[in-house]
Amino acid sequence: MSAETAGRGLDWAYAHCEALVRDGDPDRYFATLFAPPAKRPHLFALHAFSLEVARVRDAVSSPMPGELRLQWWRDALQGEARGDVRAHPVAAALDDTLVRHRLPRQPLVALVDARVFDLYDDPMPSTGDLEGYCGETASSLIRLGGLVLADGGEPGGAAAAGHAGVAYAVTGLLRALPWHARRGQVYLPGDILVRHGVTREDIVSGRGGPGLKGACADLRALARRHLDAYAGARAAIAAAAGPAFLPVALVAPYLRAMERADYDPLRTVVEIPRWRRVLRLWRASRDFR
Numbered sequence: 001m002s003a004e005t006a007g008r009g010l011d012w013a014y015a016h017c018e019a020l021v022r023d024g025d026p027d028r029y030f031a032t033l034f035a036p037p038a039k040r041p042h043l044f045a046l047h048a049f050s051l052e053v054a055r056v057r058d059a060v061s062s063p064m065p066g067e068l069r070l071q072w073w074r075d076a077l078q079g080e081a082r083g084d085v086r087a088h089p090v091a092a093a094l095d096d097t098l099v100r101h102r103l104p105r106q107p108l109v110a111l112v113d114a115r116v117f118d119l120y121d122d123p124m125p126s127t128g129d130l131e132g133y134c135g136e137t138a139s140s141l142i143r144l145g146g147l148v149l150a151d152g153g154e155p156g157g158a159a160a161a162g163h164a165g166v167a168y169a170v171t172g173l174l175r176a177l178p179w180h181a182r183r184g185q186v187y188l189p190g191d192i193l194v195r196h197g198v199t200r201e202d203i204v205s206g207r208g209g210p211g212l213k214g215a216c217a218d219l220r221a222l223a224r225r226h227l228d229a230y231a232g233a234r235a236a237i238a239a240a241a242g243p244a245f246l247p248v249a250l251v252a253p254y255l256r257a258m259e260r261a262d263y264d265p266l267r268t269v270v271e272i273p274r275w276r277r278v279l280r281l282w283r284a285s286r287d288f289r
Contacts, residue, residue, distance in 0.1 A: 242288025
């Protein structure tokens with residue numbers, strides 16, 4: 001650890017994670033505020049790590065430097081990185097969280113592996129591949145958050161975490177479609193695109209068309225199926241682990257916003273006023289008491 005980082009200690013690293021999540025992932029930030037105060041820094045560390053890895057493409061000019069950055073995170077998680085990993089505030093807070101709560105590291109390595117897809121411009125091959133991607137990037141965070149909150153106990157709800165993560169991530173990808181399309185990324189599965197006669201060029205060129213609206217409707221239906229499955233599995237979630245699942249409470253209103261008559265998948269910014277998001281999260285938090 002550098003002398004500067006050592007002087008400020010891990011409090012500074014955790015504060016950095018909180019600020020990162022507050023600015024870059026407000027839905028998870030607000031949801032985390034409903035967790036017990038002592039647990040929030042560790043949840044912020046998990047979410048900050050996820051955000052750092054998700055932003056790798058933004059920080060590089062081509063896939064190869066991105067691959068190297070992702071490899072650094074793999075090595076950091078597996079104790080093989082060169083140099084002082086704890087000089088990086090997110091890595092320092094994450095490592096402390098993993099050690100304190102005895103969390104498995106392999107799910108985070110799998111999350112890094114899944115993010116390799118982000119570096120390239122190929123469409124998602126199939127619906128099954130999309131569900132796997134969402135499971136490794138979003139469901140695993142919910143599960144690990146539940147482990148932190150359960151404080152060594154069994155958080156339950158492994159199946160619920162799987163469905164919740166897929167519903168939340170698919171909805172997020174639909175919301176981000178205009179931004180992804182402008183930079184050449186296509187997360188819509190190839191099998192759905194073929195079914196509706198949509199090509200990658202239709203998306204990245206901004207042409208869109210009725211086929212794209214149909215493809216997005218299919219993805220909303222997929223998110224709703226997982227949302228329903230999550231609702232059916234919720235009883236297995238320990239009350240203490242509830243805050244890890246709160247972001248999924250925002251899925252339904254986001255999906256409804258995409259079903260308005262004026263919705264354009266490539267141009268509409270799908271947003272909910274902050275006060276409504278916080279109110280919905282608060283109501284959802286009461287269901288776990």
